[in-house]
Amino acid sequence: MSKTSRRVVTGVLVIVALVVSAGGALGYLGRLTLVFDRHPGKALAILAEVPGPPDGPPCPIDARYFDEKPEGLAPDVSRAWQALRAKAAEQGVQLCLNDGKRSRQQQQKEFDEAVQKFGTEELASRYVLNPPDRSMHVLGIAVDIQPIESAKWVEKNGSTLGWCRRYENEQWHFEYNTRYPTSGCPALEPSATGS
Template sequence: MGTVEPVPTARAARTRRGVTAVLMAAVCGAATALGVLGATGRAVLVWDRVVGRPIPIVVEMPGAETGPPCPLDARYVDEPPDRLPPDALAAWQRLRSAAEQDGVRLCLNDGKRSREQQARQFAEAVQDFGSAELASRYVLQPDESMHVVGIAVDVQPLASAAWVEEHGQALGWCRRYENEPWHFEFDATYPTRGCPALLPSATGS
């Protein structure tokens, strides 16, 4: 947990522009459901659960802080996945069902985070490591994390993660980093395009 993935600066800037566009649309009361081109270049659903309240955008939507212990290994938890954006949530449920059919239980040790939750993880890392520079080797800033975008899951225990690495691509889930065998990202094109080459780490360090 705690580590995430690098995003080129230009991509992060595009995300901020997309967020600004959605907030402007919300201010104008244009709609209660909007699409925004997210950090992955895909449409990210934005929704308004309570009419009359500001529209929560995906990056501000917090995930569960924790969950019940993972039945396979109590060092991990199994978070409720319900704060994942709809396409990632549906893909996660398909993945979990396919694993179950193979007799494998997947625990969602960490999934959706809000920008605020990610910022808190970074602040804790600064405390732990003593400087922002050192912390940034292990934890990404909010604008860089695919957990904040809502397309990343950390699967535990590692035997279950290994099942995802072997079978997940057909369902849109790929491992991304050599140093994070538990971290998978969803992309609807992975089943046809295949998984990208593994990167050494999320932070590039």
């Protein structure tokens, strides 16, 4: 190999190393977002760690519930939530997002609190999935809507926008799927555990 060829190869390797290093540094700082990176600055492997809001302002129509911001939901789900809320508002219905995105830690905390409330892990798991990775809240595609009258409106009207109730024992729990507007809602499962 001639001196010129070695210089070209060395120059190319140096440029590649600089580009990779700069990309890594920008990614670490959260300033480089790749097309498949749904949460800028967060690696896909840790999306389940992205927390949702722990609470929010009181629901204006029923202060027993929160109306949290849809932070942490997958971008398409967040847009679908806004569309659902706008359609409801057109018909004079207000939807409160009582619970949306959760991290694994938030889901585990919810489960632990449910065990305290219901007395056993078996009973708790009917309302809060464990292990956390099974929860659609952790994946950022589920919302809990309150009050129940608002949730009933979503059950009746939400499928056209991709929202379906999933569990018989949770009138408030809805999941988003782009197939629901054309395929309709799947049959309700008895509970989050399927039993």
